[in-house]
Amino acid sequence: MLTSQSSAPSEPTRRAFLAGAGIAGAGLALSGCTAGPGTDEITFYQSKPEVIGYFSDLVERFSTDRPAVRVSHDSTSNLSGGFVRSSPPDLGCLNYNFEVARFVDRGALTDLSDLPAAQRINPDLQPLIELTANYPGRTSVLPYSLMMASVLYNREIFAEHDLDVPTTWPELIEVCDTLADAGITPIYSTFADPWTVGQGLFDYSVGGMVDVTDFFTRLRQQGTDVGPDSPVSFQKDFAEPVQRMLTLAAYSNDDATSRGYGDGNLAFAGGQAAMYLQGPWALTEIAKLDETVDVGAFPLPMTDSADDLRVRVNVDLALWIPEMSSQQDEARELLTYLMQPEVINAYNEFANGFGVTTDAPDVSNPTLQELQPFYDDAAFYLGATQLIPQSIPVHNYAQALVTGSDPDQILRTLDADWARLAFRS
Amino acid sequence: MATSLTSRKVAAADAASVPPRRSRVDTTFYLFLIPSLVLFTLVITLPAVMGIFYSFTDSIGFGEFEFVGFINYIVMFSDPAILGSYAFTIGFSLVTVLVVNAAAFLLAIGLTSKIRAKTALRTVFVMPMVVSGIIIAFVFNFLFSNSLPRLGAALGSDLLSQSILANPDLAWTAIVFVTAWQAIPATMLIYIAGIVAIPGEVYEAASLDGASPARQLVSITLPLVAGYVLINMVLGFKNYLNAYDIIVGLTDGGPGTATRSVAMTIFSGFTGGDYAYQMANAVIFFLIAVALAMLQLRLTRGKVSV
Incomplete structure (x- = not known):
């Protein structure tokens, strides 16, 4: 009824307008799609928030050296989304965790073993990388930076009370008792943030007593048969x-259950506690x-x-390059640039990381220097929370442990979760 | 119904001059439907069907996958993490819906009676509605973690001097409180609309007959807003089942896994590489929502237009 009443001349104009708008819109959408292939632009994905600026500068320096390759620095996209849409970044520079492990497991990353840079990787790190994820016959990732997390301690407070760095469990308890008697909070804990419990107390305690690599290797062989009667x-x-x-x-601050990571940094910087179980990122x-x-650092005895x-x-x-990337050569060029000794060493010095290559210098940070001997002896382990798949909320379990849940029950739940996951995957 | 009535009338009026035709709906009306139909199909129906499909695989969202039949569903029903999240979510929704409706109804009664500064008060009470849930949650997180424990310590209460968010047995009460604080205004507005719609003469007649205000509330107001109570209950319950942002801001599912809602569990599948498994969970959750929607349709049929 409405159309029949509308006047004749106005109709074609409206249609023409709509059609024009439609064509324009489609044109925009298409041009958005075609920008990728054909040109020499590659996407570099790096999202560690503290060093986005640092890598932007690096990428810019690379671009001035090689004007033929244009690099766009992506730090915000959803990584899984990129893989699902078959348009992953051309070069990834990411925390090597279970998110990346999935890409390794399913063979979505290329073999980098033929690159000269791969020969420089410290062989002590290889077992750790393969334990997280391994695709047979491939070097799917090249490590770039290693973080050593331990107990941070306030050297002034330790000196005031004539305390030495503890190297055994009884010494540690003695230190805690001395501090508590003197009215000083021995350990500042932030139980409100589950990850701080998982990576700190939980991982350090387990890694200090259990051979983590051996435990998880045997646990995986166990398959679905994990329970009270299994050997592991x-x-x-x-x-x-x-x-x-x-x-x-129990040696933590009284309000630990309601304190988060930010509170912990503030309190430790303010000298409110002697020890703080955090990684170098907190420095x-x-x-x-x-x-x-x-601030000093020592592994939890x-x-x-x-x-x-041992240090966590x-x-x-x-660094890794997806199979789906259409710009393999350019991505490898950027990877090689980033792996140059002067570039990678400068980064690790900037970010408080330990080197991953055989030619890496010692750390220069005065706190982390205390951990250098452990690095040299390869006395380190991957945290247990890093080796339990993300679908098991292990950080939350760690939090439940310190907020009063029954430890036997939590560990039974962990076994049951593990067996269930093995059953369906 | 309105369209067919009009077209029939038109047809009747034209019957004298034009030979009667089968009443056909103008195609323009269908054209109006197309944009939303296309959008709905593309962004809701299609992904939902794909999600159901993936729930029978071991997909992690990309790459190769295999069909695993009903394994995801079978495992799901013995997974204490998922069952626990259902128990928490349903219990939380039931309590919240009762708290919200009781409080909102009382407020609505108060704000529709003859009191001073009625408009100003209504504005004040509606304010929580305009603040985003995650911000409310962060503000209350601060209050629960810092202010309340200090108050508790000053009062000498052991229970209150610890943050209730860190107490696995009590953290849910904080979530109910904050959710209610945010949800009461919307519910209250619906009640106010319902109460205002009751004709004044009914009350006049009642007072002439000597009915007390309390009697009027029980015998007139309550029965006449019964339909609104039902709507608020069912809609509210369905909303609270989807609880997500406020919990993330308050406890993030903790302490331990004490306050993990179903929506949070499903979402963890996307970030944790457990796509297919949590898709199965989402399918079950969807069926529950459909069942609730059917129940709502059945219960409210004919009762809304009081």
């Missing part, structure tokens, strides 16, 4: 570390709050022998 299980192998972890947790935050605070001391590490950044 969480409830059997983690029971003692978890007991000691709870002993330590930058602490320095921002108070440059003068003198969990046994009676100083020979058992994670491959903070690793």
Whole structure:
């Protein structure tokens, strides 16, 4: 009824207008699609928030050297989304965790073993990389930066109370008791943020007593048959570390259950506690709050022998190139540029990381220098929370442990979750 | 119905001059439907069908996958993490819907009676509605973690001097409180509309007959807004089942896994590489929502137009 009443001349104009708009819109959409292939533009994905600016500068320097290759620096897209749409970045520089492990497992990343840079990787790191994920016959990722996380301690408070860095479990308890008697909070804990419990107390306690690599290798062989009667299980192998972890947790600040990561940095920088179980990433935050605070670092001693001391590490950044990338040569060129000794070493010095190549220099940060001997001896392990797939909320379980849940029950749940996951995958 | 009536009338009027034709709906009306139909199909129906498809595979969202039949569904029903999230979400929704409706109804009664500064008060009470959920949650997180424990310590209460967000047995009460704080205004507005719609003469007649205000509330107001109570209950319940932002801002599912809602569990599948498995969870959750929607349609049929 409406159309029949509309006047004749106005109709074609309206249609023409709509058609024009439609064509214009389609044109825009198409031009958006075709920008990628054909040109020499590659996408470099790097999203670690603290160093986005640093990498932007690096990429810019690369572009001035090689004007033929244009690099766009992506730090915001959803990575899985890129793979799902078959348009992943051409070169990734990411935390080597279970998100990337999925891409490795399903063979979505290319083999980098023929690159000269691959020959320089410290062989001590290889077992850690393969433990997280491995595609047979391929070097799917090249590590770029290694983080060593341990106990940060306030050197001034330790000196005031004449305390030495503890190297055994009894010494550690003695240090805690001395501090508590003097009215000083021994350990600042931030239980409100589950990840801080997982990467800190939980991982350090387990890694200090259990051979993490061996445990997870055997646990994986166990398949779905993980439970109270299996030769290897969480409830059997983690029971003692978890007991000691709870002993330590009791030396925390009273309001630990409602404190988060930010509160922890603030309190530790303000000298409110002697020890703080955090990684080197917290050092930058602490320095921002108070440059003068003198921080040291030591691995959490969990046994009676100083020979058992080990540091928790994670491959903070690793480089990889997806199979789906259509710009393999250019991506490899950028990768090689980033792996040059002067570039990679400068980055690790900037980011408080340890080198990953055989030619890497020692760390220069005065806090991390205390950990250098452990790096040289390869006395390090991957945190247990990094080796449990993300679909098991292990950080939340760690939080439940320190907020009063029954430890046996939590470890039984972990076993059951593990078996269930093995059953359906 | 309105369209067919009009066209029939038109047809009747034209019957004298034009030979009767089968009443055909002008195609223009269908054209109006096309944009939303296309959008709905592309962004809702199609992804939903794909999601159901993937729930029978071991896909992680990309790359190769295999069909695994009903394994995801079978495992899901024995997974305490998922069952726990359902128990929490349903329990939380039931409590919240009762708290919200009781409070909103009382407020609506108060704000429709003859009191001073009625408009100003209504504005004040509606304000929580305009603030985004995640911001409300962060503000209350601060209050629960810092202010309340300090108050509790000053009062000498052991229970209150610890953050209730860190208490696995009590954290849910904080979530109910904050959700209610945000949800009450919308519910209250619906009640106000319902109460205002009751004709004044009914009350006049009642007072002439000597009915007390309390009697009027029970015998007139309550029965006449019963339809609104039902709508608020069912719609509210369905909303609270989708609880996400406020929980993320308050407890992030903790302490432990005490306050993980179904929506949070499903979403963890996308970030945690458990796509197919959580898709199965989403399918079950969808069926529950459909069942609730049917129930709502059945219950409210004919009762809304009081």
